[in-house]
Amino acid sequence: xxxxxxxxxxxxxxxxxxxxxxxxxxxxxxxxxxxxxxxxxxxxxxxxxxxxxxxxxxxxxxxxxxxxxxxxxxxxxxxxxxxxxxxxxxxxxxxxxxxxxxxxxxxxxxxxxxxxxxxxxxxxxxxxxxxxxxxxxxxxxxxxxxxxxxxxxxxxxxxxxxxxxxxxxxxxxxxxxxxxxxxxxxxxxxxxxxxxxxxxxxxxxxxxxxxxxxxxxxxxxxxxxxxxxxxxxxxxxxxxxxxxxxxxxxxxxxxxxxxxxxxxxxxxxxxxxxxxxxxxxxxxxxxxxxxxxxxxxxxxxxxxxxxxxxxxxxxxxxxxxxxxxxxxxxxxxxxxxxxxxxxxxxxxxxxxxxxxxxxxxxxxxxxxxxxxxxxxxxxxxxxx
Amino acid sequence: xxxxxxxxxxxxxxxxxxxxxxxxxxxxxxxxxxxxxxxxxxxxxxxxxxxxxxxxxxxxxxxxxxxxxxxxxxxxxxxxxxxxxxxxxxxxxxxxxxxxxxxxxxxxxxxxxxxxxxxxxxxxxxxxxxxxxxxxxxxxxxxxxxxxxxxxxxxxxxxxxxxxxxxxxxxxxxxxxxxxxxxxxxxxxxxxxxxxxxxxxxxxxxxxxxxxxxxxxxxxxxxxxxxxxxxxxxxxxxxxxxxxxxxxxxxxxxxxxxxxxxxxxxxxxxxxxxxxxxxxxxxxxxxxxxxxxxxxxxxxxxxxxxxxxxxxxxxxxxxxxxxxxxxxxxxxxxxxxxxxxxxxxxxxxxxxxxxxxxxxxxxxxxxxxxxxxxxxxxxxxxxxxxxxxxxxxxxxxxxxxxxxxxxxxxxxxxxxxxxxxxxxxxxxxxxxxxxxxxxxxxxx
Numbered sequence: 166x167x168x169x170x171x172x173x174x175x176x177x178x179x180x181x182x183x184x185x186x187x188x189x190x191x192x193x194x195x196x197x198x199x200x201x202x203x204x205x206x207x208x209x210x211x212x213x214x215x216x217x218x219x220x221x222x223x224x225x226x227x228x229x230x231x232x233x234x235x236x237x238x239x240x241x242x243x244x245x246x247x248x249x250x251x252x253x254x255x256x257x258x259x260x261x262x263x264x265x266x267x268x269x270x271x272x273x274x275x276x277x278x279x280x281x282x283x284x285x286x287x288x289x290x291x292x293x294x295x296x297x298x299x300x301x302x303x304x305x306x307x308x309x310x311x312x313x314x315x316x317x318x319x320x321x322x323x324x325x326x327x328x329x330x331x332x333x334x335x336x337x338x339x340x341x342x343x344x345x346x347x348x349x350x351x352x353x354x355x356x357x358x359x360x361x362x363x364x365x366x367x368x369x370x371x372x373x374x375x376x377x378x379x380x381x382x383x384x385x386x387x388x389x390x391x392x393x394x395x396x397x398x399x400x401x402x403x404x405x406x407x408x409x410x411x412x413x414x415x416x417x418x419x420x421x422x423x424x425x426x427x428x429x430x431x432x433x434x435x436x437x438x439x440x441x442x443x444x445x446x447x448x449x450x451x452x453x454x455x456x457x458x459x460x461x462x463x464x465x466x467x468x469x470x471x472x473x474x475x476x477x478x479x480x481x482x483x484x485x486x487x488x489x490x491x492x493x494x495x496x497x498x499x500x501x502x503x504x505x506x507x508x509x510x511x512x513x514x515x516x517x518x519x520x521x522x523x524x525x526x527x528x529x530x531x532x533x534x535x536x537x538x539x540x541x542x543x544x545x546x547x548x549x
Numbered sequence: 550x551x552x553x554x555x556x557x558x559x560x561x562x563x564x565x566x567x568x569x570x571x572x573x574x575x576x577x578x579x580x581x582x583x584x585x586x587x588x589x590x591x592x593x594x595x596x597x598x599x600x601x602x603x604x605x606x607x608x609x610x611x612x613x614x615x616x617x618x619x620x621x622x623x624x625x626x627x628x629x630x631x632x633x634x635x636x637x638x639x640x641x642x643x644x645x646x647x648x649x650x651x652x653x654x655x656x657x658x659x660x661x662x663x664x665x666x667x668x669x670x671x672x673x674x675x676x677x678x679x680x681x682x683x684x685x686x687x688x689x690x691x692x693x694x695x696x697x698x699x700x701x702x703x704x705x706x707x708x709x710x711x712x713x714x715x716x717x718x719x720x721x722x723x724x725x726x727x728x729x730x731x732x733x734x735x736x737x738x739x740x741x742x743x744x745x746x747x748x749x750x751x752x753x754x755x756x757x758x759x760x761x762x763x764x765x766x767x768x769x770x771x772x773x774x775x776x777x778x779x780x781x782x783x784x785x786x787x788x789x790x791x792x793x794x795x796x797x798x799x800x801x802x803x804x805x806x807x808x809x810x811x812x813x814x815x816x817x818x819x820x821x822x823x824x825x826x827x828x829x830x831x832x833x834x835x836x837x838x839x840x841x842x843x844x845x846x847x848x849x850x851x852x853x854x855x856x857x858x859x860x861x862x863x864x865x866x867x868x869x870x871x872x873x874x875x876x877x878x879x880x881x882x883x884x885x886x887x888x889x890x891x892x893x894x895x896x897x898x899x900x901x902x903x904x905x906x907x908x909x910x911x912x913x914x915x916x917x918x919x920x921x922x923x924x925x926x927x928x929x930x931x932x933x934x935x936x937x938x939x940x941x942x943x944x945x946x947x948x949x950x951x952x953x954x955x956x957x958x959x960x961x962x963x964x965x966x967x968x969x970x971x972x973x974x975x976x977x978x979x980x981x982x983x984x985x986x987x988x989x990x991x992x993x
Contacts, residue, residue, distance in 0.1 A: 210894065482921055
């Protein structure tokens with residue numbers, strides 16, 4: 166169908182030329198463009214950004230599916246509803262679907278409009294951002310807030326810099342930060358993590374507060390004998406049967422995603438590994454310094470640490486670009502996140518701010534790495 | 550003396566259509582073209598007019614700024630056409646070959662000094678074969694390089710096998726090396742795996758380097774950057790083994806004979822193999838081309854689209870025939886498996902079939918985007934540079950940064966693989982060339 170519409174009308178000089186970016190986007194979504202190489206190498210690799218981005222989305226699917234199940238599970242457990250597996254999953258699916266719809270609708274609308282204005286093809290970057298945002302917010306966050314956050318983030322963090330590939334900060338994280346600072350009552354505290362809207366039986370029932378393990382650990386409720394944080398054991402946190410943002414709870418689901426990302430080479434394993442190392446080190450130092458009683462490896466399974474390390478810190482656009490820089494960048498992300506967790510009385514989740522801060526610092530890290538390299542080259546030249 | 554250089558980074562693109570080492574045809578010259586467009590930085594001045602008789606080795610044009618640089622006809626015959634393009638730009642001088650070939654006699658005295666060698670190169674029209682680095686332009690006769698580099702093997706996709714094409718030319722190569730060694734020390738890199746079988750192994754009066762690794766290990770620029778990186782103010786010359794042998798042949802026989810074995814390759818080639826022909830031979834004499842095909846003079850990464858009506862270039866010992874990839878594949882990017890498309894990225898499943906060769910076409914496989922994934926550039930660039938920073942410096946036209954990031958060490962061909970692997974489909978070679986052009990303009 167796209168082909169029938171294409172000639173004339175949407176070409177330069179055509180009546181609907183102003184729509185050509187959108188038409189191209191749909192057209193090339195369906196079929197690989199028939200463009201042939203004009204300059205440079207005559208044959209090209211089969212890889213394109215669509216494929217790269219869809220790989221990230223595929224890697225996110227396990228976390229999203231588990232998140233849907235866990236939404237139902239938490240509601241059922243906390244309110245004593247005794248749902249079955251499919252009921253839980255179905256409830257979670259229904260709750261999360263509107264988030265995805267709003268995230269994609271608002272984000273893509275702005276992406277298409279901006280591409281149109283710039284006269285470029287629509288970039289695929291938002292395929293990932295739009296999928297990430299529903300996974301890093303509490304499930305009951307009002308949809309209009311999500312819409313507002315997405316609009317702010319796509320416009321002011323991405324498009325004003327020139328679109329995907331030009332942005333300094335991770336747009337999904339900025340959307341979350343926007344919500345976090347603008348509407349803290351919907352984004353933090355202990356009442357937001359378990360969904361109760363849309364359950365008819367719970368109409369009029371007061372929300373039961375259900376703190377995340379991270380918050381419980383922050384208050385020092387750690388049982389050294391059983392290794393449990395509040396009512397949650399280590400394995401609960403590892404499997405993901407805990408309250409939290411929808412995509413971040415299951416370590417297993419995230420590790421499946423990490424495996425896909427590292428295998429395909431889309432995300433840097435160096436950033437993931439060094440981020441974990443940074444988190445562990447600071448968690449251990451915190452233990453020694455008495456800032457926390459929780460063992461350091463708990464930092465990796467609580468809250469959004471792992472999700473951030475695997476999916477957010479590794480964004481190739483906003484992370485460090487040099488290989489040495491990636492080690493430094495990842496390490497600092499992990500270390501800073503745990504520093505915020507342990508030595509900050511205000512809020513306990515440091516991952517978001519750590520990544521955003523390191524996004525800001527990434528060009529500086531690269532600059533240092535590249536400068537060191539060029540001066541080494543220059544020295545070699547003198548001695549040679 | 551032998552030095553080792555083991556390169557790890559790079560990529561051998563598995564294109565179908567390699568030429569088996571056998572001669573399938575010998576072209577008797579009919580019309581032969583001399584193309585000034587083969588030489589970078591040349592503004593030609595025509596020395597002949599239609600109807601003039603020429604011999605093999607007679608000058609047909611010269612460099613306007615440096616008239617001592619001559620370009621000669623590879624055949625004897627009559628000038629039968631002057632092809633001009635827009636703004637009367639000279640595109641080709643066509644020579645109709647006579648039945649009996651006559652040669653200009655350049656004498657058989659081996660050059661004794663650097664000046665002798667230079668004079669011989671200028672007179673025979675082989676000067677144009679000397680490439681000067683940085684910038685990859687034609688060498689300047691009044692300069693002296695710190696060294697002359699020859700890469701005796703080519704790792705580019707489907708490249709002609711130099712061991713086969715120059716198998717009988719050891720004496721010529723040695724004579725050529727002896728002559729060039731009068732100007733500057735000669736370095737020859739040979740392929741480690743074939744070190745024992747290549748004729749270059751026995752060359753004397755040159756420093757030999759054994760090199761191994763995937764493409765672009767055979768690129769002379771990559772080798773130079775490891776052996777003796779070019780610094781600001783330094784000059785290095787390079788010459789292809791083909792022209793080295795041609796120079797030696799002139800010294801030994803007094804005749805300019807540019808006849809070469811040309812590899813006819815590519816997935817769309819009617820018949821692959823080697824064709825004996827002169828530079829400037831029409832494509833249609835080399836092979837049959839029918840349908841929506843692209844004829845590339847050279848390899849798929851760096852070659853020029855010469856078209857079915859074009860002529861073999863001065864530097865080419867290979868042509869590659871490809872299908873134009875105008876077909877549009879439904880959901881190409883989303884399909885789990887695309888058996889006909891190669892990808893070096895592990896986002897597809899080409900890694901399952903590492904030995905498979907692909908009938909590649911010229912489809913871009915995507916649309917142009919901003920840079921997103923950049924590690925792929927480093928993975929295919931075995932040089933001590935940060936490709937993405939150099940590319941961005943070229944885009945920005947920042948001379949100082951280009952210098953810092955290594956513009957003196959690269960030519961577009963050294964980063965040609967970046968073109969191939971880039972998921973954002975940027976034309977990296979064009980960007981680098983633009984940077985180099987700016988350097989030439991600003992640093993002149």
